[in-house]
Amino acid sequence: MSFFQRFIERMFLNPVNSDAFAPEVMFKIPNTALTRMLHIANAPVKSSVTTTWVIIIALTIFSWLATRNLKEQPKTASLQNVxxxxxxxxxxxxxxxxxxxxxxFTPYIGTLMIYLTIANLVGIIPGKDLFHLYTPTADLNTTAALGAITFVNIHFFGIKSKGITSYFKGYFEPLPFMFPLNVIGSLADPVSLSFRLFGNMIGSVVIMGLLYSVMAVIIPGIASIYFDVFAGVLQAFIFTMLTMTYISMEME
Known part of the structure; x- marks a missing residue:
């Protein structure tokens, strides 16, 4: 049976359960008085969240190692220089x-850029399934949270820069009846950011999952250079650039 026949059979005649591409539930938050009060008792914690924790820990360790012995003239290959x-x-x-x-804004934009790049490249980590690692940005909850953070930054710094009166006045320009459309446009920015990143990354997860299920490891590994590496870095760059653009436009 040819590759295309196996691919068609896998896709349409014997499709993979959609749950196979979703983050797995690692554990549930304990049911205690505090968690019940916060309405998070028994809430599932998925592998996309635990992978984010791993990334945070890894970046924290790297930051500590790179700055524990600061020098005015660091060596070329040192972590401080990197x-x-x-x-x-x-x-x-x-x-x-x-x-x-x-x-x-460099600290926020830099943190966003490095987190997104690493998160998008989780798919190329050897043994990721063994360690229950999942691409965090292939989970809409993650991208929606990032979009919400960007939304808060846009409007907080917009109000801080213009003043609250001038900020709200902008929603009635160029004509008062444009107010509803301006509000919708303002809400659409973080939503489009979230869904663009999520759509591209879940697409990469699904395509690579299907390729690995019907072909030898070597050929999907080559495809991974595009779907995981190139697309992952590109999407991190696009999300970061749009975040900077939206914030700076609101502050003008």
């Missing part, structure tokens, strides 16, 4: 995209 190169690159990107006066 960290400084990344920080300077992000400062340049933020300054170019948002303006020199907006470099205060």
């Amino acid at each position: 960290a400084e190169t990344f920080v300077e690159s992000m400062r340049g990107l933020v300054g170019t995209t948002m303006g020199p006066e907006m470099k205060k």
Whole structure:
């Protein structure tokens, strides 16, 4: 049976259960007085969340190792030099995209960029299934949370920059009857960010899962260079660039 016959059979005649591509439930939050009060008792904690915890721990350890023995002239291959190169690159990107006066956003934008890049590249980690790692950005809950953070930043700094009166006045421009459309447009930005990132990453997870199920490891490994590496880095860059654009536009 040819590859295309196996692929068609897998896709349409004997499709994989959609749950096979969803994050698995790792454990549930204990049912206690506190969790009941917070309405999170027995809430499932999925592998997308635990993978995010692993990424946070890994970045924390890297940051500690890179800054524990700071030097004015770090060695070329040292972790401090790698960290400084990344920080300077992000400062340049933020300054170019948002303006020199907006470099205060470098910590947030840099954190967003490095988290998204690592999260999107989880699919290429050897043994990820063994360690129950799942691409966090292939879970709509993760991308929706990131979109919500961007939404808060957009409007918080918009109000801080313009003042609350001028900020709300902008919703009635250029004509008062445009108010509903301006509100919808404002709400659509974080939603489009969330669904764009989620759609691309869940698409990569599904396609690679199907390829690994019908072909030898080597060929899907080559496809992974595009679907996991190239698409993952590209989507992280797009999300970050749009975040900077939305914030700077609201502050103008």
